[in-house]
Amino acid sequence: MNRPDLDDARRAARDLGGARVPRHVPVSLERALGRVLAVDVRAASHLPVVDSAAMDGWAVSGPGPWRLVGSAPAGVGPDQACAVATGEGLPRGAEAVVRLEAGLVDQGMLHAPAPPPGRDVRPRGEELTAGEVVLARGSTLGPARLGLAAAAGADTVHVVVEPRAVLLVTGDELVDSGAARPGRVRDSLSHLLPPVLHDLGADVARSARTGDDAATLRDVFAGPYRSTVDLVVTTGGTARGPADHVREALRDVGARTVVDATAVRPGGPAVLAVVPDGPVVLALPGNPLAAVAAVVTLLAPLLDGWLGRPDEPLVDLAVPAGAGPVPAGGGTRLLPARLVPGAREPVLLGHDGAGMLRGLAEADGFLAVGPDGRGRWLPLP
Template structure:
C-alpha cells in the first residue's frame, strides 16, 4: 500500500480559498454546448467541497481543556514554561555528588516536595522518580544498580555524569512552539497542553450539523412491510458525522407532500447549523423537493450531480453569503449512494470548515479485476490485507452489506481496473482513527 500526494489543505486566507472555489466552479459547471451543467467529475467535486469550506470565515472560541477534544487549534501552542521546569530524577534511586562511595544522608527527596538541601561532595540521598534533584547532584543511580553497606552507598557499575536526570528544559524552553495553529486537538495534545500549563485553549469549534430525513416510505422501527422500508440512514449518519469531527445537533423528518416541502423550506431557511445534510429528494422525481426548496431559499448550487456510482444525484449548495454562508449537502436516498456522498462532499467540506488538514491520499493494489462504469468513477467497498485491497460483493446503491464489512472504499476509474492495479483508497472513519485523524 503506497501513499500518494496529500489532499490539498484548506487555504490559509479566505481570499485565496474563494479564488480556488471560483476556479473549481468554472470547471464543475462547464458544459460542451452551454446548456444544462453536466455532473461534476468526482475529483473536482471533492475539491469544490474543500474550497467551499476553506473560504468560510473561521469562528474561534476559548474552551476548557476538557471541551477542546476534536477541535482545531486557532492559535499556536507555545510553551508557558520550561519542561521540565526543574532538574528531575528519571528513576527511583539515589542522588549522589562526586565519586563514590558516598555517605548516606538521612531522609529522602520525594516528588512534590520543596527544594531539597544541596548535596555535599561524597554524599548520597534517596530520591523518587519525578522529584527535584538537589543542587550539586552529579547523577542519579537506580536502586537496582547500587547497594548500601553500613552508612555508605556503593555503585555496582560505572556512574556517568548526568545519568537518569531530566535536565530543566529538556523537552522545551519557555516560548518554544509546541504545535502550530491548525493542529487537531487529540488526547495527546490535551496532555501536552496541560503539562505546558494551559487551562483552556483557543480553538476553531467543530461544525454543527443538522440532519433532515425525507420520505414517506421510511419506518423508524420494526420490519419492512407493505411497501415501507426501514430508515437505514438516520442510525448511520449521526455517528458517522461525529466521527469525522462534526457536532450533530439533531435529526428532523419530512414527508413527501406539499406540507413536507413547506416544512423543509422553513428548516433550510431558519436552521442555525453550519451544514444541513438531507437524505433523498435530490433527483428530479415528482416528490423530490430539494432542488425547488433550494431555489426558493436563494441557495447557490456549487455541485449538482457528480459523475460517480453510486451517488450520482448528490449535491452541494451554499445558503447565504460567501464568507458567512451555511451549506447543504444533499445525499441520495439509497444507503450506499449516501455513503458515497458522505465521502465525496460532506467529509471534505466538514474538514475544511473545521480547519483540519485533508487526509493523506494513498493507494493499494487491488486483487481481482473490478468492473467499471463507461464514464463515471465507481466507489467499491474493499477489505484491506497486508498487500491487497479485496473488493466485496453487495455493492449496489441500495446495499449496506458490503460497506458494513469493509475497511475502506476503492476509487475505480471509468472502464474499471485490472488485478494488480493501484487504486486510491478512501478510509472509513471507524478504521482510520475516527475524529482524531
Template sequence: MPVPPPPPAAGPSTTPARTVSWERARARAHGAARPPAGRSVPLREAAGRTLAEDLRARHPLPAFDTAAMDGFAVAGGPGPWTVRGAVRVGAPWPGRLGPGDCVEISTGACVPPGAHAVLPLEGASVSGHRVAGDVQLPGRHVRKAGEDAGAGECLAPAGTLVGPALTGLAAACGHDALTVRPRPRVAVLVTGDELHHAGVPAAGRVRDALGPLLPGLIDLLGGENVALRHIPDRPAGRLAEELDRLGGAEVVVVTGSTSVGVTDRLRRALADRGARLVVDTVACRPGHPMLLAELPTTRWLVGLPGNPYAALVAARTLLGPLLAGLSGQALGPLPRMPVRGRVRAAPGLTRVVPVSWAGGDVRIVEGHRAAFLRGAAVGDALAAIGPEWAEGDLAPLLLP
C-alpha cells in the same frame, strides 16, 4: 378536433450538470468553507474539536532535571558517596550536593543541584550511609529540563484535531483551557414517501436507514447533529418550507430529492432561494447526483442520494471535507494501499467500494450496491477506485 394537452410546467433544467471528479469535489467542499472564530473551552470539553491556535508550552518540559530511575543522585568522583538525605516526588531537596555526596531519589523526583547522574538502585551497594557503584557518566538516568520541549515551543499547530493525548499534553505544559473551533451544527432532513421508520416495512415501502445512520456519521466527521426530521414528498412544498423553517445549524443535509425525477424538488428549492452550487454531481459510483450549495443565509446544504450506501459515499465525499473546512482542519492527502478484489470498471468514474485489511493490502468487500450497506458495515475503510485501476494498484482510502 382534440385539444392538445397543456405544456408541462417549467421545472429545473435537465441539461447535463457540471460534473466534477471525485477528488475535485472533495477539494471544492473543503475549500469553500470558512471556519468561524475560535473560543476558549476547558480541557474536559476540548476533545473532538479543532485547535484554533497553536498549542505552545508555557514552561520547559520537563520543568526541572528529573530522575529517570529509582536510585541515588550522585555528585562528582567515582564514589563511594555519602548519603545526605532522600528526595521524593513533589518535594525538592533544599540543599546542593558537593563532590562525594549523594541523595536517595525516586523516579520523577527533582535532581538536586550539584548531582551529575543517577546511580540505579539495582546497581548500588549500600552500607550504612555509604553508597558504592559503577561510575556514572554525566547526565546518565537524568531527564534534563527542557529536553522534550522548551518554553514557548509549538507542540501542536492550529488545525490539529484535539484528542485525549493532546488534552493531556496541554495540561502537562500548564494549560487549563484551549482555544478551539466549535463543532459545526448539522440539521438533517430525510425525504421520501416510501420510508417506514420502525419495524418491518409494509409492501411497497422501505425501512429508513439514513435517519439512524447520519447522526453517528456526523459525529464521526466532526459535526454536531442538532435536528433530524422526516419530510414527505407530498405536498410538493414541504421540503422548501422546512428549509425556510430550520434554524441554528450551519449545515443542512437533505437525503433524496437530489436527482431530476418528478418528486426530486431540492434543486428547484435551491434555485428559488438563490443558492450558489459549489458541486453539482460528481463523477463517481455510487452517489453521483450529490450536491453542495451555499445558501444566501450563509448556510451550507449538502444533498445526498436516497439510497443508503450511495448517501454514505456522498457524505464522505462532500460532508466530511466541508465539516473539516468549517473546523479549520487541513484536507491532507489520503493514505494509499494496494487494493485487491473484483469491481466492474467505470470509464471516467471513480468507484467507491468498501474494503477490509488483508495483510499489507486491502481487499474489496462484497455488498456495495447503491442501496445495500452490508459491505460498508463490515469493512474497515472505503477505497476510491479510479477508472484506470487494475487489481493490486494503489488506491486512496477513506478511513473511519
C-alpha cells in the same frame, strides 16, 4: 455535463468549508475530548522544570564511591550522593543518577560503577520549553493530547464551535418501523446518518422526516433553518427524474451550487450548495450506500476545512482482483472494504449496490478505484 472527479469534488468541498468563519470558545480540558483546537497551546513552563531524576536511585557527583548525605539543600559536592525518586529535581552539583538496583550501600557509602555524566537524568526542558507550541490549531484533542495540554500547564483550551446541522430525511415511501414491503422501504438513514455527522464534527441539532416535493424543499432551504443552522443535510431527490426536486428548490431560493453531482459511484448525484445569507446545503442521494459514499466524498472534506483540520492525502492501496473491471463510463467506484493488519490490499465486502447496507456494516471505509485502476482509501468516520 462535466462532473468533477473525486479529487476535484473533495477539493471544492474543503475550500467551501475553509471559507466559512468558524467561532471558537474556551472550554475546560474535561470538556475538550474530540474537539478541534482553534488556538495553539503553548507550554507555560519548561518540562521538566528543572533537571530531574529519570529513575529511582541516588544523585551523584564524581566517580565514586560516594558518601551519602541525607538531604542536600546546598547541593552535592564531589564524591557525595543523595537519594532521589523518579521525577524529583536533582540537587545542585549532581552529574548523574545511580539506579537503585545498581548501588550497594555499606557504612554510609554508596558503591556502584561510575555512571557517565547525564545518565538517567532528564534535563530541564528536555520535553517542552516555555512558550513552545505543543499542540497546533487544527489538532483534534484525543486523550494523549489532552494529557500533553495538561502537562504543558493548560487549564482551558480554545476549541472550534462545530457547525450546527439539521438532517432531513425525505421520501414518502419510507416507513419508521417493521419490515419493508412492496412499495415501502424501512427508513435506515435516520439511524445511520446522525452519528456519522457527529463523528465528522457536526453538531446535529435536529433529525427529522420531511416531504420531498419542491414547495417543502424550498421551505427547508429558505425557511426557519436559514438563520438557525449552519448546515442542512437532506436525503433523496437528487437524481434528475420527474420526482426529484432538490435542484429546482435550490434554484428557487437563489442558492449557489458548488458541486452539482460528481463522477463517483455510488453517491454521484449529491449536490453541495450555499443559500444566500444562509446555510450550506448538502443534498445526499436517498439510497443508503450512496448517501454514505457522498458523505465521505463531500461532507468529510467540507467539515475538515470548516473546522481547520489538516488536509490528509488519500493513501494508495492495491486493488484486489475481485474489484472487477474499470467501468467504461469512467469515474471512480467506491467499494465497501475492510483493512486487515499485515495485508497488502483491503478485503472487499461485496453488497456494494447503491441501495445496500450489508457490506457497509462490516467496512472500515471505501476502496476508491479510479478510472486508471488506481486504488485509494477513504476511511469511514
